[in-house]
Amino acid sequence: MAKDADGHESAEESAFTTLTPKNTFVGIYTPDNGAKVGVGMPFSVHFTRGITHPEDVEKAITIKTEPAVDVKGHWFGNDRLDFRPQEYWKSGTKVTVNLNLDGVEGRPGVYGKQAKTVTFTIGRDQVSTVDAKTHKMVVKRDGKVYKTIPITTGKPGYDTWNGQMVISERLRVTRMNGETVGYGGEYDIKDVPDAQRLTNSGTFIHGNYWGGGAFGNYNASHGCIGLRDVRGGGDRSVPAGWFFDHSMIGDVVIVKNSHDRTVAPDNGLNGWNMSWEKWIA
Template sequence: MFPAVLGIAGTAVAAAGWFGYASSRGHDGFGLGGGSAAAITQPAAQAAAPAAVSVRDGATDVTPDGVLTVAAPPGEQIGMVELTYKTEAVQGVFSDDRRTWTASGPLRAGVSYALSAVTTTDAGGTGIQHETFTTSRPDNPLKLDLVAPTDGSVVGVGQPVVVSFTRPIADAGRAAMEQALSVSAIPPQAGHWSWLSASRVDYRPQSYWKPGTKVSVDLALDGLGDGHGRYGTADRDFGFTVGRDQETTIDLKAERATVRRDGNVVHTFAVTGGMPGLDTWSGTYAVIDKSPDVHMNSRTVGLGDEYDIPDVKWDVHITYTGTYVHSAPWSVGAQGVRNVSHGCIGTSPANAEWFFSNTLPGDVVKVINTPRQVAPGNGFADWQEPWDQWLTGSAVH
């Protein structure tokens, strides 16, 4: 969560020496050659008073996402602060007058920290404060509901990074949450986080990922609060690789799908979409997942007893509200002619199997020419928003 580097948040003041050693060995802090010791010895400066730490020494219930500060007594400054968990150092920021130091970001949950702080006076005196304390671990921690894509997966160029929590994040906590989530790509691409709901934040590049891109994601959630009294207890990191560029356009006025790979048409096939009144959502999707068999029951989408099919084949999932591209042998006569489904996109068994076999999670599927538009949070439809609009959903942009 924090860089495993030496946690020196500043340098010791040269005149004060290191950790309370007075400068009594000469003007440079070391013995000077020549002359007698009596001729060069300087009176030791009066020791500085110790710093005031906002956390009590020995405390065992420190909230990880609280603000930890170190303050110098009147007339003194903070020379150095070191705050560590094992070999992991917590970074911090000095005030302009170096009278206070504030830890950056949350601490880990349920671990012990050691703190050392050096105070200095204008006369060269030093004081040192040592403390240890332990952070608390919540009974009801912040939990993840969904993280996508899966670690090590190969995905399509439209794949967003999806982070969904089991409970809403307070408005006041979203900026810190965003800043704790990082994405790096090789080669680099501009991208940003955007909140699609109070419990879901997604990251996408400005334009589709470049094929072959290696993406690493770091979720520094340990100790991070949600603004409602819950906080994370573990970090998480994962990575994925972007595969070839495959984009499918499904035109439900023409009842036809066209699959392009790296810009070239590789397959076309007849389809049928949602009938009038149950129109398929238009929009630009990234494929959520796929399954060779899905039990489709109309009650799960609010359509009563319209259908109950236990083994629909070759299912490519594109919305949370139940839209798939799938095999529909019962509607082959309507495919390429008219829209007769309850909202899914049906095609022949052979075409459905081809599309299933040749589709990755994150592949782009664009549905056009229907009377309604999908919302960005309904599946992975992040590409519904133009870039400027996407950025307005960020808490830090």
């Protein structure tokens, strides 16, 4: 995991080389080598060129696990390839990925320039289920209830996505501006605490110090999942501080009973919303 001076942590994407001449390509991947991640974390590769020979490229990426589990790849468009098992990973699984892309023709006259081994480990099993109807989130560790937290989700017209979402980025404090997600000037909060990204389109589970009595009672957000917090995020005992400190990249957050559709599998690291039959088709 990468952390900067502000405590911003993300599923770091790494490339073996940053200079990409027109006739070569590399894969920019997450998680990073040596990472410990939650049970929902796929191995996701973005290629620097569109791939027209997907079978050859996929064949050049091999994944071994201890204990052994069947892992399969799925293409999203021509430049993203995600790998996952049929069910969430088991805690303690060690995953070794070999990117053997050197000399592999990804498209006519464009060859891979990357030979890299990446290993990562699966941490404890944490899956949290948000119920938009009861305004509660049940956090489970290793299948047992760990904590129940009052929450608020998207208000009518701004409903939160349903489905299985994977934490892909963690920020102790961040700015959230409605302009960046198509909501114009409806909000601009410069110091949102304890924010964890669930989709590329801007869904977070985050601390909220302005929500008043919404938590556990009614849905009041623009689509994010809000947990009570204090300004600045200094109190680690409040729900948002506690949840942030007990989460990691790759943890799963499931949303149910919201009035929106299920999140798209490629909107974030959310391929779990696709059946195994479709995944391997």
